[in-house]
Amino acid sequence: MNVEPLWSEDLRKTYTTKGSPPVEALAGVSMSVHPGERVALLGRNGAGKTTFLRIASTLLRPTSGSIRVFGHDVSEHPERARPYIAVVPQEGKPFFHLAPREMIYTYLRARGLSRETSQTRTEEAIERMGLTEFADRLCITLSGGQRQRTMVATVIATQAPLLFLDEPTIGMDPFARREVWASLRDLTTKGSTILLTTHYLDEAEALSDRLYIVERGKVIVSGTADDLKRSVGGTLKLSLPEGAAHLDSFSSFGEVLADGKSLTIIVSPERLGELMDLAIQRQLTATVGSVTLEEAFLRVVGRKIDED
Amino acid sequence: MRTDPPGEVLRPTRPFGGTVAFLWTEVLVQAHESLAMATAMVTQTVLLVFVYILNPSLIGVALIGAVLFSAFTLGQRVLNEAAYIRIDHKANDLYLAGPMSPEGYFLGMAAGILVVYIAPIALLGGLAVVVGHLALTTSLALLGLAGLVWLFAASIGYIFSTFFRDNRAIWAYASLFFNVFGVLPPVFYPFGFFPPALQPVALLMPPSAAAALLQSRIGEAALSSGQAELALFGLVAETVVVFLVAIFWARRTVRGP
Numbered sequence: 001m002n003v004e005p006l007w008s009e010d011l012r013k014t015y016t017t018k019g020s021p022p023v024e025a026l027a028g029v030s031m032s033v034h035p036g037e038r039v040a041l042l043g044r045n046g047a048g049k050t051t052f053l054r055i056a057s058t059l060l061r062p063t064s065g066s067i068r069v070f071g072h073d074v075s076e077h078p079e080r081a082r083p084y085i086a087v088v089p090q091e092g093k094p095f096f097h098l099a100p101r102e103m104i105y106t107y108l109r110a111r112g113l114s115r116e117t118s119q120t121r122t123e124e125a126i127e128r129m130g131l132t133e134f135a136d137r138l139c140i141t142l143s144g145g146q147r148q149r150t151m152v153a154t155v156i157a158t159q160a161p162l163l164f165l166d167e168p169t170i171g172m173d174p175f176a177r178r179e180v181w182a183s184l185r186d187l188t189t190k191g192s193t194i195l196l197t198t199h200y201l202d203e204a205e206a207l208s209d210r211l212y213i214v215e216r217g218k219v220i221v222s223g224t225a226d227d228l229k230r231s232v233g234g235t236l237k238l239s240l241p242e243g244a245a246h247l248d249s250f251s252s253f254g255e256v257l258a259d260g261k262s263l264t265i266i267v268s269p270e271r272l273g274e275l276m277d278l279a280i281q282r283q284l285t286a287t288v289g290s291v292t293l294e295e296a297f298l299r300v301v302g303r304k305i306d307e308d
Numbered sequence: 309m310r311t312d313p314p315g316e317v318l319r320p321t322r323p324f325g326g327t328v329a330f331l332w333t334e335v336l337v338q339a340h341e342s343l344a345m346a347t348a349m350v351t352q353t354v355l356l357v358f359v360y361i362l363n364p365s366l367i368g369v370a371l372i373g374a375v376l377f378s379a380f381t382l383g384q385r386v387l388n389e390a391a392y393i394r395i396d397h398k399a400n401d402l403y404l405a406g407p408m409s410p411e412g413y414f415l416g417m418a419a420g421i422l423v424v425y426i427a428p429i430a431l432l433g434g435l436a437v438v439v440g441h442l443a444l445t446t447s448l449a450l451l452g453l454a455g456l457v458w459l460f461a462a463s464i465g466y467i468f469s470t471f472f473r474d475n476r477a478i479w480a481y482a483s484l485f486f487n488v489f490g491v492l493p494p495v496f497y498p499f500g501f502f503p504p505a506l507q508p509v510a511l512l513m514p515p516s517a518a519a520a521l522l523q524s525r526i527g528e529a530a531l532s533s534g535q536a537e538l539a540l541f542g543l544v545a546e547t548v549v550v551f552l553v554a555i556f557w558a559r560r561t562v563r564g565p
Binding site: 098109 | 321325330333336337338392396397398401402403404405406407412416507562563
């Protein structure tokens with residue numbers, strides 16, 4: 001039996017509604033998440049990320065296939081998997097008429113933690129997530145980002161072995177996002193495992209050890225962010241603002257993207273010197289940068305992450 | 309790495325686990341809305357005023373009815389709260405995808421709402437005892453029957469809450485359901501005033517069944533032994549069945565209705 005924190009094989013989900021054609025949200029997803037890993041699930045809207053997360057977190061029945069949490073069959077015995085998991089739901093909000101301190105503490109108590117442990121972890125989570133200043137203000141008076149931080153703090157405080165985070169930093173400012181990243185890294189060093197979805201590709205790159213890209217209910221790419229970048233021809237890009245007229249000269253170096261007068265060439269580090277020499281010979285201005293995960297994603301999926 | 313993690317987080321889910329903790333969560337949430345507690349008594353108070361003006365001798369009956377109606381309409385609050393948490397906050401996922409039991413979530417919410425609204429209901433109950441000169445046994449019967457009515461209504465409210473996808477639809481249907489079944493049948497007025505042909509129906513509705521039994525005890529309704537048995541056994545059976553269905557449904561709907 002597979003006792004990975006999360007393992008699935010050929011997982012399928014088809015939504016059926018009377019009067020509408022069936023919608024296949026998952027078309028055979030197989031994946032595994034190893035102990036202590038932070039794994040990102042990427043895909044555009046409607047790709048199947050949230051459906052997978054909801055099945056994995058025991059909130060939705062699969063149509064077929066297998067999925068296990070620490071060896072427990074999520075389809076057949078969800079009650080056995082639940083003690084191992086905690087979830088930040090997509091668009092989830094804390095109770096508006098509780099303060100963050102009350103929200104975190106009462107949630108930990110509802111999960112069965114003792115008073116002392118709940119109090120200690122509540123204070124740790126409040127401090128860790130920068131909630132101290134407004135820990136006793138009702139959530140209804142907090143900004144969207146502060147409420148989201150409260151949700152993440154609530155789940156992080158559980159220190160559950162497996163955390164599912166569905167767009168955990170949505171609406172947060174860059175400072176708060178980095179606090180969340182640090183907290184998640186800290187949790188995995190303590191032994192927790194994390195599966196998250198995000199539309200922020202910089203977040204996926206900064207945070208995840210591995211990533212899966214899902215498109216139309218199927219995993220189309222898996223590996224590290226660098227693997228994904230390499231799969232599109234290189235990890236560096238050379239931008240030539242006036243290079244379009246020299247397209248033929250550069251096309252042998254790697255993938256070439258033309259946009260008006262400019263050219264962008266995706267290239268491996270080994271061939272960069274050769275490419276730069278050619279650009280200098282042609283007296284072209286050139287800028288070198290890293291291929292971003294977003295650019296690699298665009299090449300792989302063929303459209304933007306937030307495009308329907 | 310954590311493959312067989314220890315600690316209290318991983319205690320297997322127990323039946324009704326988390327009920328008390330979620331009860332106090334709900335108490336904290338509801339206690340921040342003191343105006344809601346006041347407005348919960350508006351309908352009962354208005355009806356009591358009408359009865360007092362039109363026929364003061366029936367105020368004892370109306371006060372008993374007000375207690376039962378209050379217990380019944382707590383079901384509407386459970387319906388609204390469960391749907392609001394699920395539809396607007398999606399916070400039910402936070403609780404249900406974890407070691408807390410689904411039935412603990414339902415029962416904790418219902419009991420928390422009861423605890424918060426218990427003070428105004430107790431006030432009405434105290435008035436019913438004093439004004440109606442209720443004997444101890446009748447007072448205890450009032451307490452027990454109001455408890456059954458609450459459990460029935462809370463269970464129905466939770467079950468109904470799972471069928472809605474939009475809060476605006478709930479406001480209309482919930483208000484209609486709980487007011488029609490709590491006001492039209494003989495809850496605030498004597499059972500004998502209800503059309504005889506419809507009396508068996510009233511005896512099968514929990515609020516009016518409880519009211520008829522209590523009115524019978526204070527001499528305001530003449531129930532035959534068959535009618536009294538129908539009211540009592542009907543109320544107990546309906547409550548037990550609906551409560552068991554609510555527990556089953558709470559577990560079933562964690563992964564969608």
